Amino acid sequence: MKNLPETSYIGVWKGQWFVFHDEERTIRIHNSGFDKERVYVNEELVSEARNLKRHSEHAFRIGNDEYKIAINILSIRKGPAECILYKDGILLKKCTARVEKRRNTKALILITITSALLATLWGLACNTLGLSNGVRFPVILILIFVMIAFMGKYSGEWVIDET
Numbered sequence: 001m002k003n004l005p006e007t008s009y010i011g012v013w014k015g016q017w018f019v020f021h022d023e024e025r026t027i028r029i030h031n032s033g034f035d036k037e038r039v040y041v042n043e044e045l046v047s048e049a050r051n052l053k054r055h056s057e058h059a060f061r062i063g064n065d066e067y068k069i070a071i072n073i074l075s076i077r078k079g080p081a082e083c084i085l086y087k088d089g090i091l092l093k094k095c096t097a098r099v100e101k102r103r104n105t106k107a108l109i110l111i112t113i114t115s116a117l118l119a120t121l122w123g124l125a126c127n128t129l130g131l132s133n134g135v136r137f138p139v140i141l142i143l144i145f146v147m148i149a150f151m152g153k154y155s156g157e158w159v160i161d162e163t
Contacts (some may be wrong), residue, residue, distance in 0.1 A: 004028055004040060008095050008160045018083035018160075020096045025062065029069055029083050033120040039069060093162065100159045 005028065008019045014033040028040040038088040039047040039058045047058040047069075054073040056087045059066070066088055080098040085089065119140055 004043060008162065010097055010140060010160065016081065016083075016097060017143075020085045020095075022085070022087060022092060025084060027067070027069075029058075029071065031071065031081075037071065063160050089158075096161045096163075098159055098161070115143060119143055 002021075005017045005019060006026075009015055010016045010127075015030060020027045020028040020029075020030075020119075024086050026040075026042055030036075030038045030040070034037065035050045037049050037051055037056060037058070038045060039060065041060070041062055046060045046062075049056065049058065051071075056071045058069045058071075061067070068086040068089075070082075070084045070086070071087060072082045074085070080096065082096045084094045086092060121138055122138070122143070125131075
């Protein structure tokens, strides 16, 4: 795979990446968010699996070293996840991904009021112009999606702690 990350991060579209460095090896774990997990050592794919469970493990051997990776979703509702790397049965490193709460109340109120106003104006325009529900509802759904996306932006951000 091209353009493998050098550091751990979480992206809405690119999923979770946990990156560990062990001697000359760079171990990358990718969780797509759509049940596909992949493990790369340096640039080579060494393990791949589909998983819908809250816990999964990947085991592989490189030279004389045995590695095991455990991925745990601590809370489906709140989102914390941890990725633990073991080498020869010993805990080597651990990454924990969590949402750090950050509330911007003014921005949330402004987004809500603006969205409600736009939905009302759109509804009035549809009634005045006699537009059908086939035109009315897709625009309202898009408006709701945009509102949720902006609310998510102002409600918190993902942070990865490495130990």
